[in-house]
Amino acid sequence: MRLEFFQMIDRVLAADAESLSAEARVPDASPVFEGHFPGYPLVPGVLLVETMAQASGFLLLRRSGFARMPFLASVREAKLRSFVGPGAALTVEARLVHEGSGYAVTAGRIEAGGKRVCDAELTLRVLDFPAPELEAAMRAQAERIGLDAAMAA
Amino acid sequence: MDSAFDRIADIIAETGGVPREKITPESHVIDDLGIDSLDFLDIVFAIDKSFGIKVPVEAWTQEVNAGQAPPGQYFVMGNLVARIEELAAAKEGAGAKVAGG
Numbered sequence: 001m002r003l004e005f006f007q008m009i010d011r012v013l014a015a016d017a018e019s020l021s022a023e024a025r026v027p028d029a030s031p032v033f034e035g036h037f038p039g040y041p042l043v044p045g046v047l048l049v050e051t052m053a054q055a056s057g058f059l060l061l062r063r064s065g066f067a068r069m070p071f072l073a074s075v076r077e078a079k080l081r082s083f084v085g086p087g088a089a090l091t092v093e094a095r096l097v098h099e100g101s102g103y104a105v106t107a108g109r110i111e112a113g114g115k116r117v118c119d120a121e122l123t124l125r126v127l128d129f130p131a132p133e134l135e136a137a138m139r140a141q142a143e144r145i146g147l148d149a150a151m152a153a
Numbered sequence: 154m155d156s157a158f159d160r161i162a163d164i165i166a167e168t169g170g171v172p173r174e175k176i177t178p179e180s181h182v183i184d185d186l187g188i189d190s191l192d193f194l195d196i197v198f199a200i201d202k203s204f205g206i207k208v209p210v211e212a213w214t215q216e217v218n219a220g221q222a223p224p225g226q227y228f229v230m231g232n233l234v235a236r237i238e239e240l241a242a243a244k245e246g247a248g249a250k251v252a253g254g
Contacts, residue, residue, distance in 0.1 A: 073191060100201050102211040103194050123194060 052108025055094035078120035178231035
C-alpha cells in the first residue's frame with residue numbers, strides 16, 4: 001500500500017466475474033501515521049473503507065472490460081473491528097451483490113492473519129470515463145496489481 | 154400481498170425518509186418528494202431486489218435528457234409503478250417461457 005498516493009491494493013490474488021481477492025501490505029512508515037496517531041500509528045478507518053472500495057472498483061472495471069469507471073457513492077454498515085497498524089498483511093475481498101443500471105452494490109471485507117478486521121456494503125456509481133487519462137491510469141493500475149493475470153488464471 | 158404501489162411507496166418512505174402519507178400516485182419522486190440522486194440509487198436498489206428486476210434508470214434518464222420522453226413518464230409515482238409492473242411482468246413471462254421449455 002502507498003497510503004499517501006491512495007494506492008491501496010498491492011496484488012490481485014484471485015478474481016472471477018463475481019468476486020476479487022487481493023493482498024495489501026501496510027507500509028512500516030508513512031506520513032499518514034504522523035497524524036494518525038502520534039506515538040500510536042493506525043491505518044485510518046476511512047482508508048480501510050477506501051481499500052474495500054478499490055477492490056470493488058477493480059472487480060467492476062474488469063466486469064465491464066474497462067468500459068466505464070466505478071465511483072464510490074455510499075457505504076453501509078461499515079464496521080471497523082480491529083486496529084490495523086504498520087506492517088500488517090491484509091487480504092481484501094470484494095463480492096458483487098447486485099449489478100443495476102448505472103450502479104453496482106458490493107460486499108467488501110478485509111482480513112489480517114485470518115481474522116476479519118472490517119467489512120461494509122458499498123454502492124458504486126458506474127459512469128463513462130470523464131477523461132481518457134483516467135481510463136489509461138486505471139488500466140495501468142490494473143496491470144500493476146496483476147488484475148488481468150489473476151483473471152486469466 | 155401489498156400492491157406494487159404500496160411496496161414502492163414503502164421503499165421510498167423508508168429509504169428516502171419521506172412521510173408515507175405524502176406519497177400519492179401523482180407525486181413526482183424528485184420534485185415533490187425531494188428524493189436526491191443518491192437516495193434514488195438506494196431506492197432503485199431496493200426495488201431491484203424486491204421485484205427481482207433491473208430498473209433501467211440509465212435508459213430512462215437518457216430518454217428524458219434527449220427530450221424523447223417527458224420526465225413524468227418515469228418519475229411520477231403512478232407511472233413509475235406502471236413501468237415497474239411492466240418490467241416484473243416481462244420477467245415473469247420470460248421465466249415462464251424458460252420453465253415451459
